Amino acid sequence: xxxxxxxxxxxxxxxxxxxxxxxxxVVTLLAVPFVVQSSFWLTFWTMTLLAAVLGQSWNIxxxxxxxxxxxxxxxxxxxxxxxxxxxxxxxxxARLAAIAAIGFGAIAGAAxxxxxxxxxxxxxxxxxxxxxxxxxxxxxxxxxxxxxGGAGLxxxxxAGAATLQFVDRRGYYWAALALVAISIGLxxxxxxxxxxxxxxxxxxxxxxxxxxxxxxxRVKLGAITLSAALAASAGVFYTQYFLYLDxxxxxxxxxxxxxxxxxxxxxxxxxxxxxxxxxxxxxxGRLATAATGGAPGLDLAFYGVLLIGILAFLPRGLTGLGAGxxxxxxxxxxxx
Amino acid sequence: xxxxxxxxxALLELAGVSxxxxxxxxxxxVALQVMQGGxxxxxxxxxxxxxxxxxxxxxxxxxxxxxxRFAGRDIAGLAPHLICRRGLAxxxxxxxxxxxxxxxxxxxxxxxxxxxxxxxxxxxxxxxAERVGMAGMLDQPAAELTIAGRKRLELARVLATGPRLLLxxxxxxxxxxPEIAAIVPVIRGxxxxxxxxxxxxxxxxxxxxxxxxxxxxxxxxxxxxxxxxEIAADPVVVEAYLGHGAAAKxxxxxxxxxxx
Amino acid sequence: MSFSLVAPTVINGLTMxxxxxxxxxxxxxxxxxxxxxxxxxxxxxxxxxxxxxxxxSQVGIDPYLAIPxxxxxxxxxxxxxxxxxxxxxxxxxxxxVLLVTLGLAxxxxxxxxxxxxxxxxxxxxxxxxxxIDLGVALVPVPRAIAFAAALLVAGLLWLVLDRTDLGxxxxxxxxxxxxxxxxxxxxxxxxALCFGIGTATVAVAAAILLPAFYVTPQVGYTFVLVAFTTVxxxxxxxxxxxxxxxxxxxxxxxxxxxxxxxxxxxxxxFGLFILVLLFRPTGLFGTKAx
Numbered sequence: 001x002x003x004x005x006x007x008x009x010x011x012x013x014x015x016x017x018x019x020x021x022x023x024x025x026v027v028t029l030l031a032v033p034f035v036v037q038s039s040f041w042l043t044f045w046t047m048t049l050l051a052a053v054l055g056q057s058w059n060i061x062x063x064x065x066x067x068x069x070x071x072x073x074x075x076x077x078x079x080x081x082x083x084x085x086x087x088x089x090x091x092x093x094a095r096l097a098a099i100a101a102i103g104f105g106a107i108a109g110a111a112x113x114x115x116x117x118x119x120x121x122x123x124x125x126x127x128x129x130x131x132x133x134x135x136x137x138x139x140x141x142x143x144x145x146x147x148x149g150g151a152g153l154x155x156x157x158x159a160g161a162a163t164l165q166f167v168d169r170r171g172y173y174w175a176a177l178a179l180v181a182i183s184i185g186l187x188x189x190x191x192x193x194x195x196x197x198x199x200x201x202x203x204x205x206x207x208x209x210x211x212x213x214x215x216x217x218r219v220k221l222g223a224i225t226l227s228a229a230l231a232a233s234a235g236v237f238y239t240q241y242f243l244y245l246d247x248x249x250x251x252x253x254x255x256x257x258x259x260x261x262x263x264x265x266x267x268x269x270x271x272x273x274x275x276x277x278x279x280x281x282x283x284x285g286r287l288a289t290a291a292t293g294g295a296p297g298l299d300l301a302f303y304g305v306l307l308i309g310i311l312a313f314l315p316r317g318l319t320g321l322g323a324g325x326x327x328x329x330x331x332x333x334x335x336x
Numbered sequence: 337x338x339x340x341x342x343x344x345x346a347l348l349e350l351a352g353v354s355x356x357x358x359x360x361x362x363x364x365x366v367a368l369q370v371m372q373g374g375x376x377x378x379x380x381x382x383x384x385x386x387x388x389x390x391x392x393x394x395x396x397x398x399x400x401x402x403x404x405r406f407a408g409r410d411i412a413g414l415a416p417h418l419i420c421r422r423g424l425a426x427x428x429x430x431x432x433x434x435x436x437x438x439x440x441x442x443x444x445x446x447x448x449x450x451x452x453x454x455x456x457x458x459x460x461x462x463x464x465a466e467r468v469g470m471a472g473m474l475d476q477p478a479a480e481l482t483i484a485g486r487k488r489l490e491l492a493r494v495l496a497t498g499p500r501l502l503l504x505x506x507x508x509x510x511x512x513x514p515e516i517a518a519i520v521p522v523i524r525g526x527x528x529x530x531x532x533x534x535x536x537x538x539x540x541x542x543x544x545x546x547x548x549x550x551x552x553x554x555x556x557x558x559x560x561x562x563x564x565x566e567i568a569a570d571p572v573v574v575e576a577y578l579g580h581g582a583a584a585k586x587x588x589x590x591x592x593x594x595x596x
Numbered sequence: 597m598s599f600s601l602v603a604p605t606v607i608n609g610l611t612m613x614x615x616x617x618x619x620x621x622x623x624x625x626x627x628x629x630x631x632x633x634x635x636x637x638x639x640x641x642x643x644x645x646x647x648x649x650x651x652x653s654q655v656g657i658d659p660y661l662a663i664p665x666x667x668x669x670x671x672x673x674x675x676x677x678x679x680x681x682x683x684x685x686x687x688x689x690x691x692x693v694l695l696v697t698l699g700l701a702x703x704x705x706x707x708x709x710x711x712x713x714x715x716x717x718x719x720x721x722x723x724x725x726x727x728i729d730l731g732v733a734l735v736p737v738p739r740a741i742a743f744a745a746a747l748l749v750a751g752l753l754w755l756v757l758d759r760t761d762l763g764x765x766x767x768x769x770x771x772x773x774x775x776x777x778x779x780x781x782x783x784x785x786x787x788a789l790c791f792g793i794g795t796a797t798v799a800v801a802a803a804i805l806l807p808a809f810y811v812t813p814q815v816g817y818t819f820v821l822v823a824f825t826t827v828x829x830x831x832x833x834x835x836x837x838x839x840x841x842x843x844x845x846x847x848x849x850x851x852x853x854x855x856x857x858x859x860x861x862x863x864x865x866f867g868l869f870i871l872v873l874l875f876r877p878t879g880l881f882g883t884k885a886x
Contacts, residue, residue, distance in 0.1 A: 068691055070698070119874040124633045124694055128824055129873045135821055136866045143859035194448045194457065201445040204434035211394065211428070213420035213449040213497055253817060257702065264695065269436075297709030297813075304702030311692050311699070312685035 018319070022272060029177060033170045042169055046241070048282040049176035050234055054255065055262030055274030056183035057230035062260060063268030064190055065223040066203030067122065071130030072231055072259035074112065074137050077250030079105040079232025083239045084153045085146060087163075094164040098236045105232020106225050113224035117217050122206075131256070138251035152246030155239060164240045172241055179237060180275065183230055187271040199223050200269070231259065261303055265310050267317030276318050281306070345408060347372040347501055347532050348393070348424070353402030353412075354556075355392055362388045364556035365402070370501070375523070375533045377547035377564075379540075381577055385556040386536045387429055390503050394426040395419040407500065421449065423500035427507060429536075431486040433493075435479035439470060442478050442489055446496030464492040468522050484515040488522075495526070502526070504535040508542045520545050540564075552576065604733035605850045611739035613846020614746035615808070618801035619819055620826035620838040621750055622794030628833025629770040629790040632682075632690070635697040638820030639704035640795050644670055644802030645811040646708065649717055659719065659803045660741070666799040674795025679788040701816065708813040718810040738808035745804045749797060750839045756793075757835075766790060770833070825869040831879030840880060 032045050054076060062068045082101035086092040092100070112133050121129055141147040148154075159167045166172050190196030198219045202209040210216055239245055249255075266277025284306065285299035292298045314320055346369035355363040362385045370376050378386050391397040393404055395416035404412040406424050434442050443461035444454075451457040465471050468488045473481070478489060487507055494502065504523070508516050520542055527533055527546075537543050543550060543564055550567050552560040554576040560567045567573050571583030578586075623637045647666050651657040657665070677700065686693040727734040757763035768776040769786045777783050809815075826845055830837025845865055853861030872879060 068694070070694075115870075115874060121873060121877075123690055125873055125877055127694060128633065128828070129870055131821065132825075132866045132869045132873070136863055136870070139859050139863050139866070143857070143863075192454050194452050194454065197441070197445050197448055197454075197457070200437065201434055204436055205432045207396070208428065208432040208434065209445070210396075210416040211420060211426055212446045212493065213417050213425075214445075215415075215417050257698070260695075292710075295710050296714075297706035299706075301703045301706035301710065304699040304704075304706065307699035307702065308681065308685050308696055311696055312687075315687070315692070 018272075021276075025272070025275065029180075033173050039169060042173060044282065044286065046169070046173050046176050048278050049173070049180050050237055050241075051258055051262055051282065052275040052278040053176070053179045053183045053237070054231055054234040054259045055266070055278050056180075056187060057227045057234065058259040059187065059263040059268060059270075059274045060190065060230065061223050061227040063263050063270070063273065064187075064196060064203065065199045065220065065227075067220065067224070068127050068260065069130040069224075069227075069256075070127040070260070071132070071134030071256050072227075073251050073253070073256040074130065074134040075105045075108055075228035075231035076235040076238070076255045076259070077134075077137060077141070077247075078108045078228075079235030080239045080245050080250050081141065081147055081153070081235075082232070083236040084155050084245050088153060088155055089146065094162065094240070098164060098233075098240075101236045101239075102229050102232045105235065106229040108232075109225045109228020110221060112228075113221045117220045117224075134251050134253075134256055138247045141247035141251055147247070148245075150247060152244060152249075155243040155245075157243060165243070172237075176237060179233060182233075184271055184275065186226070186230065187274075191271060195219065195222065203269075257303075261307060263317075265306060265317055267319030270317070270319045273317055273319050280318060344371065346370060346405075347407060348534070349403075349405040350393070351403045351405075353389070353392060353399045353404060355388060355397060355400050361556050363392060363399075366553070366556070366558050368551055368558060368561075370532060370534055372500075372532055373527070373530060374548040375527050375535065375546045377543045377550045378534060378536045378553060379538070379543060379550060379567075380553035383555075384553040384576075386553050387505055388556075389553065390426055390505055390536065393419075394424065394503060420497055420499075423498070424503070425494045425497050425499035425501070426503035427490045427494055427505055429505040429509070431483070431490050433478035433481065433486050433489055435477070437478055438475050439465060439478055439481070439489055439492075440474040443492045443496050446493040449497040460496055461492075464496045467495065467525075468492045469518070483510045484512075484519075487511065488519065491519075491522070499531065501532040501534065504533060504537075506536050506538060508537060508539040511539075513541075516542055601854060602851070605854045606847055607730065607733040607735060608739075609847035609850030610843055611735060611743050611846070612850065613843035614739075614743040615801070615805055615842075616822055616826050616845055617746045617839045617842025618742065618749060618804060619798060620823045620830070620842055621746075621753060621835060622797035622801070623823050624827045624830065624833055624835065624838040625753065625797070626791055626794040627827060629766055630678075630787050631770075632686075632693040632697070633824070634791075634794075635694065635820065636677075636700035636704060637697075637794075637798065637823055638816035638818070639701040639708075640670070640674070640816075641798045641802055641805075641819055641823075642708060642811065642813065642816035643673075643704055644799040645806055645809075645815060646712060647799070648803045648806050649719065649811055652719055659721075659806050663800055663803045666803055667796045670799035671792040671796035673792075675788045675792035677795070678791035679784065682791070683784060683787060701820070705813055705816050708816075712813065714812060714814070716810050716812050719806055721807050724807050736808060738804075742804050742808060745800070746839060746842070749800060750835045753793075753797070754835050762789075821869075822865065825865055825872075827879075828869060828877065829872050829879055831881035834879070834881035837879055837881035 036042050036045065054072070058069060058072050079101045082104040083097045086097035086100055087094055112130065116126055116129055142150045157165065159165045190199065198209065198214045201212070201214060202216050202219055206216055261281055262277035263274045264277065265281055266275065267273030281303060285302060288299045288302040310317060348370040351367050353363060353366045354361065366389060380386055388397065392399050395411065395414050395418070398413045402412065403410065406422060411419050411422065411424070434445065440458060440461050443464050444457040447457040447460040447464065451460050462474060465474055468491050470488050470492060473485065481489060491507065511519065516539060523533065523546055547564060550562065550564050551558055552567050552573050559576060560570045560573045574583040574586065619641055623634060626632060626634050644666055648659045648662050651662045651665065652659060681700065682693060682696050685696045723737050726737045728737060728740050757766060765781050765786055768781060769783055773783055822845065826838055826841040829845060830841025848864050848868060849861050852864030
């Protein structure tokens, strides 16, 4: 959907604008737990990091792979529910439950991928089918006693490292930061690996990719499985952080939209795009809410404006700013 | 399989290959053999079914009937990526570069078929770029290339997959005469290095310079085979291009056959 | 489960399905001509529902009489949205259009939440509770009107597309955009026109729907998925398909609810949706595969 900037081979000693930004980001994110005092802002940053992980998971499939999912909550929610159910209903140790939950997420991804890609769904149809699956999962979660139905599921509070519940909320921040690092590592691996090259190739042109020996189905399946696993890890984090889950949160449109907003704003198919997008979105959302006295809905409406604005003027997202896009002429050139 | 006789087995063998689209018989019982090494040209008027034939060979379409054999093994109906892995690769009539990637990265995608590591693939990509004369453009975004550049890129990219047989679909289309003159030696060089090439071409200058053998396709059927001079003199071929009765009008066909 | 319940359930499903069909008609027109899937469709429905609601609660206009007001008003809204926002922001790329309409949906849904809060609102109409006795079942008057209206609107749309010059131009653009441009048809205008008609249709649907239903800011999202299912099931771009698809879905949902319980009845819809997308994406009457 949106092009990556060609990774020109630049000497490691040169400080490009992108690299400077990366360094600034790392420094800022590392400083947050030490600098931030209020629990409100700590939660803010933790949630922003969570959004970045979810966004990166979407980015793997939608950015690098070009398959836009509108139902990523299906994977997020599966991870969240699996972690909760395993702990609450089956007494499984929290750490084991987390790993298993990621596995369940991956399975959900593989299943949906196998169906969708086997039957050649792409573009809008693929987006629709992912929405449908998320909605089906949501309805099942409402009806099934195992998930606690519409009332949701509570995970009992047993603070401690063994239960992956941190006494000091800062522990959560570091955990989220670790997840972000992993997700960025994954994206960086994609940009340097054969699998990633194949994935980007099929995004650009499926027929040409096939003609070069690429097994389209397998690569797409691998991408959606990886994406789903990462999204599920974000879901696990959610469960451990809030200790409460219901079908609307897990499988509703909220996290499906959150998953795609960050990467598109920040720049799809890039390593830092989802992180930059998540930070920008959350900061701007906070600004919007503050400016309007905290009324519900305005920040999301604002996200919609931002989304359209980025799509219209900056299709490469915020990371494309470095490429020196000239706004008015880009608008004029691209009409029609 | 190879017959026990003195003839070398054909690298590519088609027998009775047919494909229909609704009411249209696009490819009609085509049989041909391509021997290892050398360049074979496939010519014919527009709509003759040449690209359809390529699509059938390369796995993008399934034949309704017939047999397609490559290096002694059946490939009819196999998925395109598997056929490419076996060493039969194709280019597209309408060039399809990976627009968001650089020239080097484009070729590297092809190179990855035989090279798992990124560095090795990129190195091989550089080598392929040099082979087709694109060494100076390696870091250019593919979307910014001219038509001639894109054609070369397509060639380099498919070469990177290490094929034994290459299907070139109108690689000269859209090129100016100097550009054609520049790319002909590149293709000749590939054949000299052992690659077998089958090319669909309308540009007769290129066919004349490159092809060892020419097959003529018309309305899905192979109507003539031989050297360029032979098929140009063939009245059946003349009629295919110029219409019914043209051969007689032209007095038996010493007229050159124009490019499509 | 007794069989005496089946008949009223089916009738109930048919009338609900008629509403789905009404909502989907505009969507299928937009897809058939512009080849875009409009995620803001449900939000526009919600907006129209509020418009009809406020016209009644503030000005006292009966919803059915509000049709001549909201219809043209929303035609203009749709026209402006397509010409001014969607057409421009998407640079003609299919994926981008999808996201732009999603952005619109976000904006509309959340501004509604901000301005009108999440309260459920219903209309208090004298005739809303009257029913028509069909022998096997009792049908509420608003639902019966909805059923008739769905057939009427579908018929009207078909007439316009098939019998008028405008319809010819629209069909030309739908089939071959570049060709239409070359013969002098203003494609951007036709696109905006279609979007406008589609939005007007949804406004009419809202006026007919509200007496039998309710409105909250979330209603958009609820209907969007069902509308898509209807359109995909019936075939993108086919009015008959939207009609049949909607009715079929209504019945499937009602029977599913009867036999499996309400929640699983909803699953029946989406299960059907997924199956159609996988195995027959052109739908029952569809002409063009995406």
